[in-house]
Amino acid sequence: xxxxxxxxxxxxxxxxxxxxxxxxxxxxxxxxxxxxxxxxxxxxxxxxxxxxxxxxxxxxxxxxxxxxxxxxxxxxxxxxxxxxxxxxxxxxxxxxxxxxxxxxxxxxxxxxxxxxxxxxxxxxxxxxxxxxxxxxxxxxxxx
Amino acid sequence: xxxxxxxxxxxxxxxxxxxxxxxxxxxxxxxxxxxxxxxxxxxxxxxxxxxxxxxxxxxxxxxxxxxxxxxxxxxxxxxxxxxxxxxxxxxxxxxxxxxxxxxxxxxxxxxxxxxxxxxxxxxxxxxxxxxxxxxxxxxxxxx
DNA sequence: CTAAAAACCTATTAATATAGTATGTTAGTT
DNA sequence: AACTAACATACTATATTAATAGGTTTTTAG
Numbered sequence: 338x339x340x341x342x343x344x345x346x347x348x349x350x351x352x353x354x355x356x357x358x359x360x361x362x363x364x365x366x367x368x369x370x371x372x373x374x375x376x377x378x379x380x381x382x383x384x385x386x387x388x389x390x391x392x393x394x395x396x397x398x399x400x401x402x403x404x405x406x407x408x409x410x411x412x413x414x415x416x417x418x419x420x421x422x423x424x425x426x427x428x429x430x431x432x433x434x435x436x437x438x439x440x441x442x443x444x445x446x447x448x449x450x451x452x453x454x455x456x457x458x459x460x461x462x463x464x465x466x467x468x469x470x471x472x473x474x475x476x477x478x479x480x
Numbered sequence: 481x482x483x484x485x486x487x488x489x490x491x492x493x494x495x496x497x498x499x500x501x502x503x504x505x506x507x508x509x510x511x512x513x514x515x516x517x518x519x520x521x522x523x524x525x526x527x528x529x530x531x532x533x534x535x536x537x538x539x540x541x542x543x544x545x546x547x548x549x550x551x552x553x554x555x556x557x558x559x560x561x562x563x564x565x566x567x568x569x570x571x572x573x574x575x576x577x578x579x580x581x582x583x584x585x586x587x588x589x590x591x592x593x594x595x596x597x598x599x600x601x602x603x604x605x606x607x608x609x610x611x612x613x614x615x616x617x618x619x620x621x622x623x
Numbered sequence: 624c625t626a627a628a629a630a631c632c633t634a635t636t637a638a639t640a641t642a643g644t645a646t647g648t649t650a651g652t653t
Numbered sequence: 654a655a656c657t658a659a660c661a662t663a664c665t666a667t668a669t670t671a672a673t674a675g676g677t678t679t680t681t682a683g
Binding site for chain 2: 655656657658659660661
């Protein structure tokens with residue numbers, strides 16, 4: 338599994354926030370309810386997004402979260418890399434610490450790099466805006 | 481991690497077998513040594529490849545394994561799907577049993593399907609022959 | 624000024640997958 | 654008959670995932 342619940346939930350959360358953004362801050366409780374995701378689990382996801390400067394939190398009564406930039410500036414690839422801590426399809430590409438001794442002579446390394454490329458290219462071609470409802474018909478489907 | 485050691489090792493094993501194939505059957509012990517992979521662990525991988533009709537085993541002295549078809553007929557995508565048991569990048573696409581209740585209204589499903597597509601398209605564009613050494617210079621690199 | 628609300632923080636846990644290891648048994652060759 | 658190599662089954666340590674639990678801090682509203 339390349340993408341875990343953290344990445345998927347983060348995406349749904351951000352789309353939800355983008356669609357419900359107005360003057361007020363958005364409460365996690367509301368998102369959790371609408372998206373049917375455990376509020377407590379969402380908290381840990383949201384924390385990461387705050388650290389990554391994707392969203393901003395405001396404490397206290399009347400507080401909540403808001404996006405730190407426009408939906409069309411939030412690249413899905415950035416969210417996934419943030420939430421999953423990298424997105425390497427194979428261990429060889431994950432980090433420096435792996436440091437495979439076969440690196441220099443490996444026949445398959447470039448193949449994996451190519452796979453890594455197509456994945457990042459794809460997810461970097463989408464922003465949160467691409468997932469938002471474009472009309473007011475109440476149509477929840479993206480065709 | 482989309483691809484585990486099983487998928488990676490299977491690929492290296494098949495490339496190794498393709499390059500060392502002659503009239504004799506290839507012994508697992510030799511592949512394990514050349515590739516520096518535990519022979520016992522390779523056994524479990526090889527078992528899956530036999531079941532999947534990618535390679536054929538011959539018991540007894542002088543036995544071993546051989547490819548069941550030409551290297552350029554062995555598609556890497558088929559190997560990965562066999563070894564990893566599917567290759568879904570997200571749980572939603574994995575199997576019928578997951579059966580997400582949001583399937584019908586999910587805003588992100590098509591995005592994940594697209595990701596799934598680019599992954600399969602990429603790995604299906606390679607065969608074992610693409611990894612084999614083309615000259616006799618002893619050059620182990622694929623540029 | 625106090626109570627409520629909401630973000631923020633830290634620790635724990637059940638379940639599952641991964642990457643092997645260990646110990647055999649069966650079949651076929653020399 | 655001895656040897657070899659595939660084939661088979663069971664076990665294990667470690668890590669990750671997907672949460673849950675229970676609390677603390679900050680801020681606004683009444």
